[in-house]
Amino acid sequence: MTKNPLNLRLSEIISLGDTFKFYRKRIDKYNNELNAFLQVRTLSEERQGFPYATKDNILALGTRTTCASRILGNYDSPYDATVTKRLNSKGGQLLGKTNMDEFAMGSSTENSAFGPSRNPWDLSRIPGGSSGGSAAAVAAGLTPFALGSDTGGSVRQPASMCGIIGFKPTYGLVSRYGLVAFASSLDQIGPMTRCLQDAADVMSMISGHDSRDSNTIRHALSFDISLGGNLKGLKFAVPSEMLSYPGLDEEVKERFLSTTKEIERSGAVVEVISIPSVEYAVATYYLIAPAEASSNLSRYDGIRFGPRQQSEDYEGLTNESRDIGFGKEVKRRILLGTFTLSATYYDAYYRKALKTRRVMAGELNKVLDEYDFILNPSSPVIAPKIGEITDPLAYYLMDIYTIPANVAGLPSISVPAGFVNGMPVGVLMTGKRFSDVSILDAAKGIEDLSPSFSDGLAIIPERWTE
Amino acid sequence: METKVSDKLLKHLEGLAKLELRDDERIELKKDIEEILQYMTLLDGVEPDAYEMITPVEKSLEPREDEVVEFKESILIRDLFPEAEGSYLKVPRIYKEEK
Numbered sequence: 001m002t003k004n005p006l007n008l009r010l011s012e013i014i015s016l017g018d019t020f021k022f023y024r025k026r027i028d029k030y031n032n033e034l035n036a037f038l039q040v041r042t043l044s045e046e047r048q049g050f051p052y053a054t055k056d057n058i059l060a061l062g063t064r065t066t067c068a069s070r071i072l073g074n075y076d077s078p079y080d081a082t083v084t085k086r087l088n089s090k091g092g093q094l095l096g097k098t099n100m101d102e103f104a105m106g107s108s109t110e111n112s113a114f115g116p117s118r119n120p121w122d123l124s125r126i127p128g129g130s131s132g133g134s135a136a137a138v139a140a141g142l143t144p145f146a147l148g149s150d151t152g153g154s155v156r157q158p159a160s161m162c163g164i165i166g167f168k169p170t171y172g173l174v175s176r177y178g179l180v181a182f183a184s185s186l187d188q189i190g191p192m193t194r195c196l197q198d199a200a201d202v203m204s205m206i207s208g209h210d211s212r213d214s215n216t217i218r219h220a221l222s223f224d225i226s227l228g229g230n231l232k233g234l235k236f237a238v239p240s241e242m243l244s245y246p247g248l249d250e251e252v253k254e255r256f257l258s259t260t261k262e263i264e265r266s267g268a269v270v271e272v273i274s275i276p277s278v279e280y281a282v283a284t285y286y287l288i289a290p291a292e293a294s295s296n297l298s299r300y301d302g303i304r305f306g307p308r309q310q311s312e313d314y315e316g317l318t319n320e321s322r323d324i325g326f327g328k329e330v331k332r333r334i335l336l337g338t339f340t341l342s343a344t345y346y347d348a349y350y351r352k353a354l355k356t357r358r359v360m361a362g363e364l365n366k367v368l369d370e371y372d373f374i375l376n377p378s379s380p381v382i383a384p385k386i387g388e389i390t391d392p393l394a395y396y397l398m399d400i401y402t403i404p405a406n407v408a409g410l411p412s413i414s415v416p417a418g419f420v421n422g423m424p425v426g427v428l429m430t431g432k433r434f435s436d437v438s439i440l441d442a443a444k445g446i447e448d449l450s451p452s453f454s455d456g457l458a459i460i461p462e463r464w465t466e
Numbered sequence: 467m468e469t470k471v472s473d474k475l476l477k478h479l480e481g482l483a484k485l486e487l488r489d490d491e492r493i494e495l496k497k498d499i500e501e502i503l504q505y506m507t508l509l510d511g512v513e514p515d516a517y518e519m520i521t522p523v524e525k526s527l528e529p530r531e532d533e534v535v536e537f538k539e540s541i542l543i544r545d546l547f548p549e550a551e552g553s554y555l556k557v558p559r560i561y562k563e564e565k
Contacts, residue, residue, distance in 0.1 A: 061539075078542035171522040185521045211530045215523055283508045294483060301484065303557055308548035314560045319486040331485060332498055338483040339471070339499065348467055352509055354518035361519060392498055393505055409522020433522070 006141045006460060010198040013050050013144050020047040020093050027095065027142050030464060035117045036127075036137040039064060040096035049091035053138075053146040055131050056097040057104055058189070059178040060084045063094070067180050068112035069102045071306045071325025081178020082213065083147060083189055083206045090205045095143050099133030102327045103297065104154055104182045106130050107395045108384070111329040116386055119162060120461050121423055125383040128158030134192050135162040140464040145193040145202055151182050152285050153378075153402025155190040156414035160378030160426030163416045164458045165193045165447075167440070168402075169203065170433050171409030172217040175210035183292035184215075186285075186406040194458040196415070196444040197227050203436070221436055229444030232267030236260070236429075237371035239275040247397055248380040251420045256377045259417045259427050262449050263375075270375065275367055277360040281403040284360065286396055287340050287353035288407075293330075294337030300325060332392060361408035368410075368432045373442060376401050378414040378426035401428055411436045415443045416452030424452060467510055469503040471496050 003012070005019045013019055024043050031037050038056050041047075041063070054060060057067045059077040061084075066072045084094065101111035109117045109132035117133045119125040120140040127136040131148025135158035138146050148155040150168040159166025168190045176187055191202035204223035210216045238260065243253065260270045302308040302321025309320035326334070340349035367374060378401060389395055405412035410433055414426040427446060431439040447453055471479075476496055480487055487495065537543075549556040 075546065076542065078539050078546065079537075214527055214530070215521070217523070217525070218528065280509060280512060283506050286502065287506065298484070302548060304548075304555060305546035306548065311558065313562050314558045315484075315562075317558050318484050322484055323486045323488075326485075328491070328495070331483075331487070331491070332495055334483045334485065335476075335479050335495060336499055336502060338479045339475075339503075342479070342482065345468065349506065351518060352512070352514070354520060355514035355516045356509060356512055358516040358519035359514045361522070362516070391501075393501055396502070396505075407522075 005144065006465065007455065007457070009195060009457070010050065010144050010193070010201050014091065017048055020049070020051045020095070023051045023095055023143055030140060030142060033118065033123060034120060034136050034140055035115055036098055036133045036140065036142060037096045038066060038068065038099050038114055038133065041094060047093045049093040051095045051143060052087060052092050053095050053098050053134060053143040054084065055100050055134050055146070055148045057100060057149055057180040058084060058147060060094050060097070063097055065097070065180065067103045068100045068114055069325065069327065069330070070113045071300050071322070073307065075305055079178065082175035082210045084178065086206050098131070098137055098146060101130035101132070102330050103180070103293070104130040104149055104151055105293070105329050105333055107153070107157055107398055109133060110386065111327055113327055118386070119383050120464055121163065122383070124385050125423070126161070126386055128161035128379070128383060130154040131192065132158045135159050135164060135166070138162070138164045138192050138194060139458070139460065141460045145191055145198055147189055148192050149179055150188050150190050150406065151186045151289060152406050153399045155192060156402050156412060156428060157379050157399065159192050160414040160416070161383040161424065163424030163452055165196060165199050165416070166414045167191050167199045168405060168412045169207065169436050170411045172215050173207050173221065173436060175213040175216050177210055177212035181296040183289040184296065185292060186289060195453070195456055196440055196447050200225060200227055200440050219434060221434065223437060225437065227441050227444040229441065229448045231263055231442060231445035234268040234373070234442055235371045236263065236268055236270045236373050236375040237273045237367050238270060238375050239278055240272050241275060241278050242376040242401060243272065245380060245400060248377065249382070249420070252377055252381060252425055255418050255420050255425050256427060259446070260375065263446065266445060266449060273367060275363050277356065277363050278404055280356050281360065281407060282397055282400050284353045284356045285399070285403045285407060287349050288357065290333040290337035291341050291350050292337070294334045294341060297330070297334055329392065357407050360404060364404055364408045364410065365432070372431065373439065374430040376428050378402065378428040382420050382423035382425060405430045409433060411439050413439055413443050415446045416450055416458055417446065418451045467503065467507050469500055469507060471499055
């Protein structure tokens, strides 16, 4: 191999055709430090095609799908997810499955039953989450791209903390068949890549209607395009509530404002506007998502798969299997969801959250009738140190910028936009439903002016380039 | 909004959620859930004049044809059974002895 794949875009890697071994060896060399992969496929047979990785909640025949949970610790995938099948049909070769917060519940990978992943920019810090293993793997050049799942920011927040692209497509554009369900009205699979063109190329392979996911729409979008990156004439709205959020770190805010100035210099209009309901985003989300999760996770009962605790009767077996199988955060959310769905509290909590969701979606769509995109930081802070945050609510509040897109089913992307204290930060663009191609094109404009890229690819920290 | 979770309520929720928490877990999770519910009081002043939004999909989706499709990997699903007899899934009894 004469070219170094770390310097190539996905289309060039695809044309090389023999890079599986190159990435697989890098995983052997570096994964002990990063804990990005939970399992990798063998090198024994020759694998031609382009390598990729998926989060460990996406099924792939021949692999385990653990969701980073003890309760699925021995679960061998009985079929391929639609995204896996589609990538493989285009010549994809799965490198392995990446670490995550258990059942995608978390923002740091600290909730993985197999230990946290580490941020390639500073090993003492989290990579973000829940798709933190995928983000760390792409950022350290252990795979050309990875798939993650995004329920409240789980693709975009870790992408931002690791300095790569993270794209959550419009709800219904990518099939979730074979994605282990967390909160079904919010879940969406998305690509994590080192440049915008790669994200478009992955979308061209994985998006589209699937009869096995009744939420996928028949609205065909073509991602088979060369992105232009023209920002001139575009109108961006920055919600004042996002800028005045008390948890927003001053230096992250400064970096974000500096990026908005550069966007303006490229000929776009950036205006601060108000979207009052986004203040309720976290409360709304953490009422809806745990409610859906408590229902989705009822299937893990030790009966048909997973470790089974022996007990004299069904009730004891189920309760003990679940108690031993689930981690603390998962139990917390199941209990919270059970509380809000219980007859006494349903109206006051769950129903109110669904109504607030409608109001928030309405306000976001109204702004997007006037502006092309909504712009805000991807995360209010840089990646915290592992173990630094122990209060669950503190982590929940960090999702404030990414949640609105899931609540309304909108496409949203995090683009690396420089560094704060040596750690990557991102800007988040959110657009109208089905504006996915336009959002990728405009995000390419931000990529072109961002200091986070070199020769059109997100910079890999020097430590991992040997 | 209610923000206190009594021991009795927590025990009830455990039953509904099919969990059997240890005492130390119970204390910690009760405290966390009360803190989270306290934050949810942010919605106390909100009385949205809207109907519930349960999905972002606005258009009604076309149902697919009902057709029988052979699932070729059924053996792989049977291989996941924690206990089996032949090709049957072995399950525990669902009744309890009268005491």
